[in-house]
Amino acid sequence: MIHKFQPKIYYNAFGTYKPALKVSDGDTIITSTVDNAGRDSSDKQVAKRGNPLTGPFYVEGAEPGDTLAVHLRRLWPNRRIGRSSARIAPHILDAEYVNEHPMKTLTVEWEIDLENGTARLLEPKINLGEIVLPLNPMLGCLGVAPPREQAISSATSGRYGGNMDYKGLTSGATVYFPVFVDGALLFLGDGHAIQGDGEILGTGIEISFDVEFSVNLLKNKEITWPRAENDKYIMTIGNARPLDQALQHATTEMIRWLRKDYGLDGYEAHTLLGHCIEYEIGNVYDPAYTVVCKLKKKWLNMIRHHDQK
Amino acid sequence: MIHKFQPKIYYNAFGTYKPALKVSDGDTIITSTVDNAGRDSSDKQVAKRGNPLTGPFYVEGAEPGDTLAVHLRRLWPNRRIGRSSARIAPHILDAEYVNEHPMKTLTVEWEIDLENGTARLLEPKINLGEIVLPLNPMLGCLGVAPPREQAISSATSGRYGGNMDYKGLTSGATVYFPVFVDGALLFLGDGHAIQGDGEILGTGIEISFDVEFSVNLLKNKEITWPRAENDKYIMTIGNARPLDQALQHATTEMIRWLRKDYGLDGYEAHTLLGHCIEYEIGNVYDPAYTVVCKLKKKWLNMIRHHDQK
Amino acid sequence: MIHKFQPKIYYNAFGTYKPALKVSDGDTIITSTVDNAGRDSSDKQVAKRGNPLTGPFYVEGAEPGDTLAVHLRRLWPNRRIGRSSARIAPHILDAEYVNEHPMKTLTVEWEIDLENGTARLLEPKINLGEIVLPLNPMLGCLGVAPPREQAISSATSGRYGGNMDYKGLTSGATVYFPVFVDGALLFLGDGHAIQGDGEILGTGIEISFDVEFSVNLLKNKEITWPRAENDKYIMTIGNARPLDQALQHATTEMIRWLRKDYGLDGYEAHTLLGHCIEYEIGNVYDPAYTVVCKLKKKWLNMIRHHDQK
């Protein structure tokens, strides 16, 4: 079934709120997100600043102990103006360097060419030249309600997903979340037309999105951290501070995946990862940082058939 | 001038040792390295375990305050057997996971096909399947003598380079080091036929190498951390623990590069990096971790011409 | 006014819940807390495991931008049995050491002598000898409702306080919290009869408490992180991971205090702290670690009178 959903309420936290829409396993949802400042496709403020979220979507039958798969069918900006910070956050640079840091924050604007898929830097404030970059529309916020009846700010992330700000969460990716509450309660928001590794400005090019996604329920499938895949990679996502800990979570989750679903033992999983693992840094800006551990599917095709252990 | 150099002594530290060979700006050196365990092209132990280094090469005219450029012309294994650990280091995984960790270290062997450029896992100890991976020969250790008359173990790294274990230091890359002592004193070693991001096993596929490189001296050019470039990227390298600090060093050095050599001001450098920066994790195993900050040259071609500031 | 309050509902998060009791500036509250597992003075489970909290107490007139002072008048266990873990959490020890780590968790019991103020280790499971330690009753959880309508698990902490697990929050201490919501909404729980630095077991000697405290409202007084004082010290509390960041928060807050309330300029505050600062580690177990920055009041008596800046 396909749902067209126009959000009316936006939440600034991932929590166990009243469902905005109930959907079933396999359903597709066509909806929209506002930008990080709460501005919609008309660039009008319709929600409170700070990553207001569309949702929550209640998935019938989802219970703690299950996994929710979210297929991102299509993410695309729905207006022609995007905004980004022009200042790297001081905690990302050497402490001694800050005397040379631009003292004030500055916002710059980008003209989005929706047809050709590019963003062009608008020049009034800085003189960087004719900068035209290809769009890579991604969701900064994607996740489910956290455990223990918490409501956690959409500025941060955890095992439930959240504000992971990872540039790989684009059209074509499938993302998996552990389910902590009945119905899972999926939220999405904080679209970026483009974002570099680490979200070092504290923003991507912030913009409102049209979004199409579908959901699948994996009953009695337990995962510890969010996972993802696209046509080339399987991925695991760790969210924590410092980076070292985020990397530990992501790497450990990848080993769990290889051991449980691919039947590898410890030495086998370690050997495969040791030579083939790739890491990406989602963000080093938010209260919890995000590290993604990736493994090309072509390496997985090489391993012997194992019976699942 | 081209030097053919057969090492006789190997050092297990980066330090101000007696030069093994004196070379001039622009010279090419053809030499070899032994593996991390001190084994040569005949798989015979000729040096002490622990990343024994070829060198030091004294570059005539190099003085503190200069930069040494090292062009890696050709790195290639020179024997048919490589070895790697089969166990991820515990500090890279969640502390609570270690009860499921393989308790003992295990070494596995790889057959190297030097003609076709592949490594095949030899099977006696683990049953992973028919694993054949493409070679990506890289130097784990590359650097100059550190400041302050130090001699620092080839197990770790710093501003002088060292054991950075970054898979991007391959044939075709040029690496730049700050010069701390007269002659710079370049060392190299610890060749890996293949290594994943992070060197999470504590080894790549360890093997002896034939190496051809040339050097250039950039007089009165001061850099703070190692830099590199290849045909697609400019790169800066931060070495420190934890990862957060290594990333701070690399990012700050990239900003210095953009401001000084490309004439960008703070907001301009930040804006360009914010959307175009890429990070790679060299290693998360050694006493100092390595993070590489990368920027595609094609983005640099886009910026306005700036007079150097 | 003195309120005697018998809790009926316990929350496992710090959030904007319905007030349990409304009190006024200057009021005293006599109440009780259950232990971390939800067991009361009869050692009967009356609340859900995981630091169930007494409260919230709504303080009339408290608004965002104010500070709430909580005077801990008397904290004392109200039963004769306490429990602690007998196993240091693996993430507190070297990763390579874990092979020698006790594999299983183990709980040990302590007999509490309420009259003489001691705890005696009960011996059935471990053979450590006749261990009798002096009580130092402290609250592991103390804090107010966090901002942004969040509800955050009582397993962690932040600017709002929370599960800080600092052994200095004992009878006689006054603790200051920034107010984020109307009424401040104060919570308390997780009493420890004794706890070492760092709460390295993940528990102190967990026990239910009788608690007497009073509150004062400091209107239009803004602080960034929790502060505290007792007869000897002023203190600031940073909650974050890793320890380095918790220490940054606590140190920065102490400088703010010295500059704003004592009129010191930057160099003056830095010089005083540089030679007189003391740090204590609250916990290195919880998702956010806690570092306390302390300054003896006797050093403050030494500085010149400054007009408040």
Next chain:
Amino acid sequence: MIHKFQPKIYYNAFGTYKPALKVSDGDTIITSTVDNAGRDSSDKQVAKRGNPLTGPFYVEGAEPGDTLAVHLRRLWPNRRIGRSSARIAPHILDAEYVNEHPMKTLTVEWEIDLENGTARLLEPKINLGEIVLPLNPMLGCLGVAPPREQAISSATSGRYGGNMDYKGLTSGATVYFPVFVDGALLFLGDGHAIQGDGEILGTGIEISFDVEFSVNLLKNKEITWPRAENDKYIMTIGNARPLDQALQHATTEMIRWLRKDYGLDGYEAHTLLGHCIEYEIGNVYDPAYTVVCKLKKKWLNMIRHHDQK
């Protein structure tokens, strides 16, 4: 035997240098140290800036696998002028706070009253008031030659000791170091008349010292990290970045001590430490931070007699 030793050469690294003096197990050495800037008791520069070290002292019979005990008999400044920085290092404060940070470094002077044991802040540059603090003379640098023929800057520290900047290394303390080279090669320097926790200024009150110490050799006694004791405490010292790792090293070494020398098993050592452990932060300024794990001797007197395991 008692040696009076007047240093002629000072080293700025811990390394395997030519012995300055050979001493025997049990000998006492009376010597002096210059300050961090190389200034002696006449405030005359006699050595190169950057923690120049007195030594190395070669202890007859010391071999790798032994432990060297250093008893600090008497440490006392030998001149009347001390100097300290007046600016906390930026990396110790919140990154966002640095805009309010004093931009420039500033050095202030202290008048040392050697008879009454106090330091008085001299006022020309800052107006803090009449600050008179009690002396606590301690050695910032103390350690032996590191392994692997390294020579490591006296700005940092490791398993061999080094620039630990811990205020507990005062008269009356005994410090234990693992021996890595024949003769152990003991170095000392960087005296501080007073230093707060963390050495957050990057200096204590820097001054030259008269030093009296004796050495004992513990043959075939292996330790992993430096240990210490005084009349009240046993202590273990971890040196690393970040703080979390320094704390891991110190805590793990304390468990080794309790298990091996006091015969406790894992649960027993963990239980004792869990309630009685104390942490001190030596420094959070140097390349490696220092955390000290302390246990009161009175708690050790409580445990049952165990046969050594």
